[in-house]
Amino acid sequence: MNSVVDFSLHSYRDDAAPEATARPHITVRGLSKSFGGAPVYSDFNLDFPKGRVTCVFGPNGCGKSTLINMIAGLIPYDDGDILFDGKTLQQTTIGYVFQNYREALFPWMRAIDNIKYPLVIKGMSKADCDARVEELIASFDVKFDLNRYPYEFSGGQQQLISIMRALAPHPEVLFLDEPFSALDYEMTLFIREKLQEIFHTTGVTMIVVSHDLEEAVYLADHVLLLTKRPTRVADTVRFDAPRPRDIATLSSAAFVQTKARCLDIFQREVRK
Template identity: 70%
Template sequence: MERGASAVKIVQGSGQPADAPAHITIRGLSKQFNGAVVYDRLDLDIPRGKFVSVFGPNGCGKSTLINMIAGLIPIDAGEIFFAGKTLKEIKFGYVFQNYREALFPWLRSIDNIEYPLKHMSLPKAERRARVERLVEHLGVKIDLQRYPYELSGGQQQLISIMRALVVEPEVLFLDEPFSALDYEMTLFMREQLQRIFQETGTTMVLVSHDLEEAVYLADRILLLSRRPARVADFPRNEAPRPRTDETLSDAGFVQLKAHCLEVFQREVRKG
């Protein structure tokens, strides 16, 4: 049996409650870049409506994984299904690390958010109504008539998260979305993301290089090994939501974070 699959089994067999049914099913996924094997027959199930954080050594293939799932780069072998559907049949959102390059500078914030709806051939009035519903739902206070360059980094990233959400995606992928933000803004954005997750129930897959953030936000933490990346562990975080500053000093949280760090360091030392 593929080692990643057995790691998932161990966790599932550890007396914890069963997860939601798989939303994303990955079987036998393989990927190489110029002969360097990044994935070799990876098996993985991502549960529906859960928040999964992806954490692992530098260059192990975290971005490659979500890029392959989102169809942004081709796979060499294997299958990826979305509860029986293919990628083309589902709606998904993707938030890029670099919000400065991700937003269209010539469009006002509101038009940036609305942009993906143009590809869904919705009438203009319906597009605007959808954006307004989202803004209201999230309680966003930003002046959306402003251009991206008139906003702070965090506000711009919030716009790009809203642009990803406006299509009402089944799955939201986020690749280190807060890494270019200062600490204060990062903390604020974590709370926003947690709130959006709680309010929408969207399946979320977040790549993070910050272990505390990865554990804090997640229902499950996908710990990847060095290349070729396999599932080193996939533990659960069952702390109630909303998680708060107190969560960070909670014994269960501290213990889970220490466990993840231990797995990570074991993987790094193998290199």
């Protein structure tokens, strides 16, 4: 059986200050999933800590997006149990930022109505919906006209709209599937900064899938490193640099050491 991974016991830095143990927010037990008879996950167990940013990194095709999509209820799993603070998914408010934002936004809806959509589904009044959108506009310092349609915006603006929509219902857990993969570097830096602000303000549990190791370490409290299929946890590496993190973080000794440790684990797995 795959033992449960306790993030509180994994830290690369020998000199790191002790971190208060975060209680589990998401518990995954006995998770199994196969595609075409080939197992991706088999009897997989994992705890995601509450109020932390966990970045998921691993070899191509190992099932990073599949894992968070199963947890978020977007694809079915064959066996197992997933709970959020002891609750089911149906009892939990989540937000999800898709990699392909162009397809994630409803093209027939104005941007502002895309953002309001999860609030309308929850049955909130127009006044409450409008108030929440105004909060988000102020938080992100949005200068462009949200009464236009998604196809009228740049890719970075579309992804920003997607993030605002995911945050609109005050999620308990925010999932992000490679949210920067199609953005230019300027917009990537902007979104990184905003995500840090969101985390600082709300303390929301974030699960981020990344294919960029620098990005994963920069954002994470914990980097969850996966193996090739059938997928297991290769290791978890903690990064406890103070927030907000900035360009100086990327050249700090702690960052360089943590990234090197993650790269070593990753290369060990892909060479197997």
